[in-house]
Amino acid sequence: MPDSQTVDSQALAVPNEIHNPALLHHFATEQQQRDSASLGMWIFLSTEVMFFGGLFCAYLIYRLKYFAEFSAASKTLALSLGATNTAVLICSSLTVVLAVYASQHGKRSMLLINLVLTLILGLTFLGIKAVEYNEKFEKHHVPGPSFQFDHVQVAGHPGQYADPRHAQIFFALYFIMTGLHALHMIVGVGIFLWLLHAAWKGRFTPDYNTPVEIGGLYWHFVDIVWIYLFPLLYLIDRHPS
Amino acid sequence: MATENPQPERVNYLNKDYSLASWLLTTDHKRIALLYLLSITFFFFIGGFFALLIRLELLTPAGDLVQADTYNKLFTMHGQVMVFFFLIPSIPAVLGNFLVPLMVGAKDLAFPRINLLSWYLYIIGGAMMLHCILTGSVDTGWTFYTPFSTAFSNTKVIEAGLAIFVAGFSSILTGLNFIVTIHRMRAPGMTWSRLPLFIWAHYATSIIQILGTPVIAITLVLVVAERALHLGIFDPKLGGDPLLFQHLFWFYSHPAVYIMILPSMGVVTEIIACFSRKRIFGYHFVALSSIAIAVFGFLVWAHHMFVAGISVYAALVFSILSYAVAVPSAVKVFNWTATLYKGSIHYDAPMLYAFGFLGLFTMGGLTGLFLACLGVDVHVHDTYFVIAHFHYIMVGGAVMGYLGGMHFWWPKISGKLYPEGWARLAALIVFIGFNLTFFPQFILGYLGMPRRYYQYPPEFQVLNVLSTAGATILGVGYLLPLIYFLWSMRYGKPASGNPWNAAGLEWKTASPPPTFNFDEEPVVTWEAYNFDELDAPHKQEVPVAG
Amino acid sequence: MSEHSSSPLRTYIMIWLTLLAGTALTVYAATLDLRPFNAAIALVIASTKALLVALFFMHLRHASDKLLKLVVITTVFFLLILLALSMADYGTRLWS
Numbered sequence: 001m002p003d004s005q006t007v008d009s010q011a012l013a014v015p016n017e018i019h020n021p022a023l024l025h026h027f028a029t030e031q032q033q034r035d036s037a038s039l040g041m042w043i044f045l046s047t048e049v050m051f052f053g054g055l056f057c058a059y060l061i062y063r064l065k066y067f068a069e070f071s072a073a074s075k076t077l078a079l080s081l082g083a084t085n086t087a088v089l090i091c092s093s094l095t096v097v098l099a100v101y102a103s104q105h106g107k108r109s110m111l112l113i114n115l116v117l118t119l120i121l122g123l124t125f126l127g128i129k130a131v132e133y134n135e136k137f138e139k140h141h142v143p144g145p146s147f148q149f150d151h152v153q154v155a156g157h158p159g160q161y162a163d164p165r166h167a168q169i170f171f172a173l174y175f176i177m178t179g180l181h182a183l184h185m186i187v188g189v190g191i192f193l194w195l196l197h198a199a200w201k202g203r204f205t206p207d208y209n210t211p212v213e214i215g216g217l218y219w220h221f222v223d224i225v226w227i228y229l230f231p232l233l234y235l236i237d238r239h240p241s
Numbered sequence: 242m243a244t245e246n247p248q249p250e251r252v253n254y255l256n257k258d259y260s261l262a263s264w265l266l267t268t269d270h271k272r273i274a275l276l277y278l279l280s281i282t283f284f285f286f287i288g289g290f291f292a293l294l295i296r297l298e299l300l301t302p303a304g305d306l307v308q309a310d311t312y313n314k315l316f317t318m319h320g321q322v323m324v325f326f327f328l329i330p331s332i333p334a335v336l337g338n339f340l341v342p343l344m345v346g347a348k349d350l351a352f353p354r355i356n357l358l359s360w361y362l363y364i365i366g367g368a369m370m371l372h373c374i375l376t377g378s379v380d381t382g383w384t385f386y387t388p389f390s391t392a393f394s395n396t397k398v399i400e401a402g403l404a405i406f407v408a409g410f411s412s413i414l415t416g417l418n419f420i421v422t423i424h425r426m427r428a429p430g431m432t433w434s435r436l437p438l439f440i441w442a443h444y445a446t447s448i449i450q451i452l453g454t455p456v457i458a459i460t461l462v463l464v465v466a467e468r469a470l471h472l473g474i475f476d477p478k479l480g481g482d483p484l485l486f487q488h489l490f491w492f493y494s495h496p497a498v499y500i501m502i503l504p505s506m507g508v509v510t511e512i513i514a515c516f517s518r519k520r521i522f523g524y525h526f527v528a529l530s531s532i533a534i535a536v537f538g539f540l541v542w543a544h545h546m547f548v549a550g551i552s553v554y555a556a557l558v559f560s561i562l563s564y565a566v567a568v569p570s571a572v573k574v575f576n577w578t579a580t581l582y583k584g585s586i587h588y589d590a591p592m593l594y595a596f597g598f599l600g601l602f603t604m605g606g607l608t609g610l611f612l613a614c615l616g617v618d619v620h621v622h623d624t625y626f627v628i629a630h631f632h633y634i635m636v637g638g639a640v641m642g643y644l645g646g647m648h649f650w651w652p653k654i655s656g657k658l659y660p661e662g663w664a665r666l667a668a669l670i671v672f673i674g675f676n677l678t679f680f681p682q683f684i685l686g687y688l689g690m691p692r693r694y695y696q697y698p699p700e701f702q703v704l705n706v707l708s709t710a711g712a713t714i715l716g717v718g719y720l721l722p723l724i725y726f727l728w729s730m731r732y733g734k735p736a737s738g739n740p741w742n743a744a745g746l747e748w749k750t751a752s753p754p755p756t757f758n759f760d761e762e763p764v765v766t767w768e769a770y771n772f773d774e775l776d777a778p779h780k781q782e783v784p785v786a787g
Numbered sequence: 788m789s790e791h792s793s794s795p796l797r798t799y800i801m802i803w804l805t806l807l808a809g810t811a812l813t814v815y816a817a818t819l820d821l822r823p824f825n826a827a828i829a830l831v832i833a834s835t836k837a838l839l840v841a842l843f844f845m846h847l848r849h850a851s852d853k854l855l856k857l858v859v860i861t862t863v864f865f866l867l868i869l870l871a872l873s874m875a876d877y878g879t880r881l882w883s
């Protein structure tokens with residue numbers, strides 16, 4: 001830590017409080033620090049919404065333009081795996097909020113257990129995603145030179161086939177959107193590994209649990225993105241034909 | 242008017258520690274502001290160098306200085322460097338970083354380490370861009386339009402795209418820091434209505450940075466992915482729509498121009514108030530107009546696409562909205578003018594830049610309305626009329642505001658006074674050089690000279706020569722402050738805490754300030770722009786540190 | 788930290804079950820042929836789930852001031868602007 005934080009103690013504006021070592025020097029009170037961290041994370045999530053938002057815009061336009069191909073391509077995604085992953089993330093959101101609760105109430109083992117469960121669920125999600133990606137790779141649905149989507153019937157129009165170029169756009173968006181989401185999951189796993197380590201060391205108390213809270217906010221956001229991705233990518237047309 | 246005050250040197254943020262590590266690992270917002278100052282000045286001269294080459298080529302109608310492909314790279318790199326590595330960071334990263342905590346009465350920004358990270362991201366993006374320039378550059382225009390950028394260009398589109406992607410996060414983190422600081426770290430008594438309008442302007446700018454920058458970030462990801470993997474999202478041959486790129490690109494890049502101008506408006510407000518010795522007229526109108534500009538700025542992006550192939554109905558909607566967005570800017574111009582009326586005007590260098598801003602921003606803004614009109618835009622789109630319009634705002638407006646602000650706050654930043662005579666001369670040179678460079682371009686554009694062309698019909702030569710001559714003068718005008726600011730750091734007269742007798746918390750601490758800004762946490766009991774109290778003969782002395 | 792209603796654990800479990808039920812519902816609804824309403828229903832269910840996560844799991848409901856809710860509403864508003872005004876172009880291209 002550079003020297004600028006350690007001198008000028010007389011400049012600190014809180015004369016009577018005994019400082020919580022977690023209180024950073026440029027904040028006047030712990031409440032201010034907590035409120036700042038919380039607002040900061042929400043604003044960061046706001047940027048993430050707009051980041052994914054551009055992809056949702058592209059998705060919206062091409063789904064309307066090439067509904068038939070999007071339909072046909074969506075059907076090739078494994079619905080059971082997608083639904084399972086949705087359930088996995090929902091469960092992980094529960095374990096996250098239980099971990100936050102535990103940290104607020106000083107319940108160490110509840111905190112540790114729920115952090116571990118969150119990690120397990122997060123890794124499960126990534127594992128299932130890997131299985132799905134592998135299947136797509138084997139079926140030549142990965143956009144690029146080896147992409148194939150021939151002789152796929154368009155629902156409701158017998159004899160009409162999906163244009164592979166338009167289907168490739170679906171898969172391009174599928175991989176970019178779920179890939180970006182998976183990247184965020186990996187970061188989330190990293191954050192929660194750090195939280196687990198810090199919790200093990202006893203760093204979180206009812207007076208100071210901000211990292212758990214804002215780590216939790218991040219995780220919930222990643223869950224929310226998937227809550228939209230699942231129906232938009234997997235459930236375009238699941239009518240039994 | 243600035244007062245000098247020789248005194249023994251006390252410990253301040255500059256002289257506390259001279260080691261390189263103390264600078265490169267600093268979390269002090271004032272030092273980070275100076276780190277940014279060095280970096281953006283560097284990129285300003287890189288972008289200016291490309292401008293010089295462009296203007297040299299355009300001295301003659303024939304394409305004789307460089308080849309067409311090279312010329313494409315020149316205007317592309319000029320645009321990308323100037324927009325992403327100079328204009329977008331400039332005032333927020335330098336003046337904003339320095340002043341926001343001081344003006345709200347805080348010890349630092351809300352997240353000092355993220356502030357440092359923001360600078361490092363800028364440096365990494367800048368290094369990537371520099372490498373891109375040195376190993377081949379990009380020729381797509383700063384706008385990266387597809388499918389040329391994704392499928393046909395043989396230049397380093399991916400590297401440039403990634404460089405801007407990284408720099409974009411620098412911008413996002415700065416905006417995030419400002420919003421949290423302004424909400425959570427105001428000193429006791431510093432209510433929203435007592436905030437300097439500089440703060441309101443930066444708050445509005447930060448909103449745009451937060452909501453807009455991520456969209457260009459994802460757009461660049463898509464361009465890079467498409468180019469690397471031949472995806473077809475923007476490629477008509479594969480069923481993609483090139484206009485989708487333009488929608489996503491301009492969704493950010495239009496609000497981006499408000500990122501470039503709003504901080505400058507904030508600076509000009511502070512300068513006009515101080516050098517008229519008057520509270521800004523219509524404080525709440527000016528404050529809310531900043532927010533209105535930020536909001537409306539997001540509603541008009543497709544006016545860059547009127548002739549690109551969007552539906553005429555969409556064009557109508559965006560045209561009407563583009564007229565609406567001019568209103569809050571006009572409100573500001575009226576309020577500045579009303580502030581000047583019956584004010585006690587002082588013609589120090591910062592005020593000269595503010596005057597320049599007033600006239601040139603107004604002209605630039607009005608010509609924006611010409612462009613918002615569909616019929617006119619069909620005629621002048623992609624001509625020098627557009628180039629003149631945005632340079633009037635970005636150079637005549639934003640850069641003049643930046644220079645005015647640098648002069649106004651230089652005593653606070655450096656503890657030294659710059660030489661006033663040279664500064665006024667430089668302001669005059671900049672004003673003359675600017676007008677000579679860019680006014681002929683309005684005429685050229687109206688007469689039909691297209692932009693991004695390295696050769697042109699001979700009848701346009703006189704105006705082009707005038708423009709190049711002006712650019713040379715403008716360059717001299719820009720070099721002068723660089724020289725005398727540096728000179729003043731060593732030889733300038735020491736400045737007092739408040740050499741301008743200006744209003745604002747930043748003037749109630751020493752020049753340069755101590756690391757934690759204030760010796761005691763300020764408690765604000767007065768309104769903003771309390772010049773009547775400051776100028777009163779028996780002013781109640783608030784303890785001025787130093 | 789913001790105050791919680793009594794028995795927050797019970798609330799969390801209820802929300803969790805509601806989210807799982809919503810997931811099952813959306814999968815089921817996708818198997819029905821409701822043509823234009825399939826997308827709308829899916830988005831309504833997804834948005835409800837997202838709102839529940841935001842309000843209860845992310846504690847937006849009990850936020851001490853209105854600022855955080857304003858941040859969320861503003862963000863959603865501008866995302867919708869991006870989608871809606873883009874559609875102003877794409878939706879009307881075939882009109883002339």
